Amino acid sequence: MPPSSSRRSKPAKAAPSDPDPVLDVMARELARSLEGFDVPGSPRPYFMSYALRKTTVLGLRAAYGSLLRSRERTMSKIYCEVRVGDHQFDNVVDAGLDVDAEERESADWVAAPDDLDPVALQVALWKLGQIKFDEALTDYYDHQKARVSEYLRDEADAFTHEPPLSHREPLQDTPWPRQQWETMLRDASRVFSGHPEIFDPMLGLRVERIQRWQATTEGTRVITEEVFCHLDVGGFVLTEDGVYTESARQLYTRTLDGIPDTEQLQTMVGEVLDELASLRAADTPGAFIGPALLSGQAAATLFHEALGHRLEGDRLVARGETRTFAHKLNEKILPAGLDVFDDPTATTSTGQPVWGGYRVDDEGVVAQRATLVEDGVLRGFLHGRTPTRHNRRSNGHGRHDGLSAPMSRMAHLVVSGRQSEGTSWEALEAQLVELARAQGRTEAMVILRVHGGETSTQAYDFQVFKGEPAEVWVIDVESGRRKRVRDVELIGTPLAALQRVVAFGGQTQLDEGYCYAESGSIPVSGQSPALLLSEIEMQQRSSTGFHEPLLPPPFADDGSRGRTSDERKRGRRRRRNRKG
Numbered sequence: 245m246p247p248s249s250s251r252r253s254k255p256a257k258a259a260p261s262d263p264d265p266v267l268d269v270m271a272r273e274l275a276r277s278l279e280g281f282d283v284p285g286s287p288r289p290y291f292m293s294y295a296l297r298k299t300t301v302l303g304l305r306a307a308y309g310s311l312l313r314s315r316e317r318t319m320s321k322i323y324c325e326v327r328v329g330d331h332q333f334d335n336v337v338d339a340g341l342d343v344d345a346e347e348r349e350s351a352d353w354v355a356a357p358d359d360l361d362p363v364a365l366q367v368a369l370w371k372l373g374q375i376k377f378d379e380a381l382t383d384y385y386d387h388q389k390a391r392v393s394e395y396l397r398d399e400a401d402a403f404t405h406e407p408p409l410s411h412r413e414p415l416q417d418t419p420w421p422r423q424q425w426e427t428m429l430r431d432a433s434r435v436f437s438g439h440p441e442i443f444d445p446m447l448g449l450r451v452e453r454i455q456r457w458q459a460t461t462e463g464t465r466v467i468t469e470e471v472f473c474h475l476d477v478g479g480f481v482l483t484e485d486g487v488y489t490e491s492a493r494q495l496y497t498r499t500l501d502g503i504p505d506t507e508q509l510q511t512m513v514g515e516v517l518d519e520l521a522s523l524r525a526a527d528t529p530g531a532f533i534g535p536a537l538l539s540g541q542a543a544a545t546l547f548h549e550a551l552g553h554r555l556e557g558d559r560l561v562a563r564g565e566t567r568t569f570a571h572k573l574n575e576k577i578l579p580a581g582l583d584v585f586d587d588p589t590a591t592t593s594t595g596q597p598v599w600g601g602y603r604v605d606d607e608g609v610v611a612q613r614a615t616l617v618e619d620g621v622l623r624g625f626l627h628g629r630t631p632t633r634h635n636r637r638s639n640g641h642g643r644h645d646g647l648s649a650p651m652s653r654m655a656h657l658v659v660s661g662r663q664s665e666g667t668s669w670e671a672l673e674a675q676l677v678e679l680a681r682a683q684g685r686t687e688a689m690v691i692l693r694v695h696g697g698e699t700s701t702q703a704y705d706f707q708v709f710k711g712e713p714a715e716v717w718v719i720d721v722e723s724g725r726r727k728r729v730r731d732v733e734l735i736g737t738p739l740a741a742l743q744r745v746v747a748f749g750g751q752t753q754l755d756e757g758y759c760y761a762e763s764g765s766i767p768v769s770g771q772s773p774a775l776l777l778s779e780i781e782m783q784q785r786s787s788t789g790f791h792e793p794l795l796p797p798p799f800a801d802d803g804s805r806g807r808t809s810d811e812r813k814r815g816r817r818r819r820r821n822r823k824g
Contacts, residue, residue, distance in 0.1 A: 645764025
């Protein structure tokens with residue numbers, strides 16, 4: 245394709261509104277760049293976008309009645325996207341998934357003035373735009389080379405056409421009750437001074453206010469503000485076989501009012517203490533294979549890793565991806581009665597604020613609910629502005645961390661069981677035991693909570709996913725007795741795992757956190773009913789055993805590290821046996 249050097253694009257005019265100094269600076273620099281980025285014989289920009297994120301972060305951490313960290317800072321960073329060529333063919337290949345933004349020269353020029361001074365801001369935009377244009381030209385010719393040497397079979401144009409958007413939200417600068425939170429964390433953490441058996445206890449609170457400005461040559465003008473609050477309570481115990489085992493309670497909320505008060509925080513600390521005591525006495529089953537029942541929170545993580553990432557539309561065009569479901573549109577991929585959709589427009593779910601929700605995505609497109617699976621049949625994918633054979637328009641799921649290029653990502657992934665076909669938790673447990681008995685198993689597994697998970701979607705790697713359970717119980721099929729187990733992780737292959745769903749519950753649970761992928765770390769949430777799987781595989785997580793520190797914590801005067809006299813005797817016998 246010949247370079248489009250003769251075309252001169254002009255930035256579209258934004259819808260009339262009150263002037264904003266940041267957007268005005270962006271608009272001026274966009275106009276200058278489109279006019280001035282002209283290298284004879286090379287393609288000109290047909291689309292540009294500037295975005296600025298001003299992030300105010302407060303991080304608090306407490307333990308042993310002390311405030312270990314109290315830091316508040318404000319950072320302003322800019323993002324620039326330059327596309328040269330046209331909507332059919334441009335500089336972006338493989339949806340940009342193979343580009344490591346941190347390794348590029350442009351990554352060194354993303355800082356913006358914290359006071360948002362117009363002159364200094366325009367200089368920063370000018371510098372970043374120049375470098376991004378140079379990188380875009382290099383990428384354009386690399387894309388041309390790839391098209392000559394390879395058959396890019398899954399490409400379907402380069403960039404979607406979207407209407408300009410004018411969206412402005414009020415921005416706040418209300419100070420946070422920092423001193424109140426510091427006192428609350430400090431007071432609640434004192435209890436750990438009476439528990440020398442617990443290692444690295446921590447109460448952490450992180451509050452972020454992210455203010456975003458975005459302007460594009462299409463005329464889009466966006467101002468948004470998001471607040472994210474994350475409370476984390478946790479600690480570790482060292483088990484008899486030398487494994488550091490974790491207990492944690494986390495709370496994610498989008499409002500300051502959602503941050504727990506002192507009494508609620510102390511309840512969370514108490515739950516962690518009780519669970520750590522239980523984990524010290526628990527055994528590890530090593531490997532396990534058999535039927536399992538997953539709570540809604542655990543099932544939401546399973547769907548996120550096994551299904552959600554494989555429905556991100558950008559992966560359908562990238563050569564390095566397996567495109568697991570690219571040819572399965574309108575085919576059954578889940579049991580009948582299950583629907584899956586992603587809805588970033590949701591504000592609350594199961595009575596809680598939705599962690600992954602937003603109004604406008606990071607490509608300036610209005611957030612939209614995307615239907616993915618209906619009654620077990622695949623109906624669609626998540627889309628940003630990268631066209632695919634299945635869709636030539638965005639459904640508002642282009643997201644990034646402010647540095648890497650946006651790509652289609654999950655926001656609030658919801659798995660919904662049609663209520664007429666849902667089953668109660670008690671009935672699911674009964675089915676679990678019967679299923680294990682029919683398979684000739686002696687044990688069945690119940691997973692109530694998970695810490696997180698990971699997956700691989702790249703073609704050169706194994707198609708697997710892993711889950712890190714936080715609370716796991718094993719049921720003896722004959723006696724019905726239950727025992728807590730630890731130090732295991734869930735492993736599996738995505739297609740096989742999804743086909744092993746044999747029943748699901750009607751009531752859903754919420755899972756929230758951060759998701760790391762090619763476009764960076766972003767907030768996400770998920771919702772699912774309980775799932776009964778005919779078979780899962782677990783493996784032992786730890787590979788190394790550790791001995792206790794040579795000295796107890798300074799506040800453990802008797803050196804017991806919180807153990808009973810019987811436990812200390814057993815420990816001395818084991819040490820003597822190892823020596824002898």
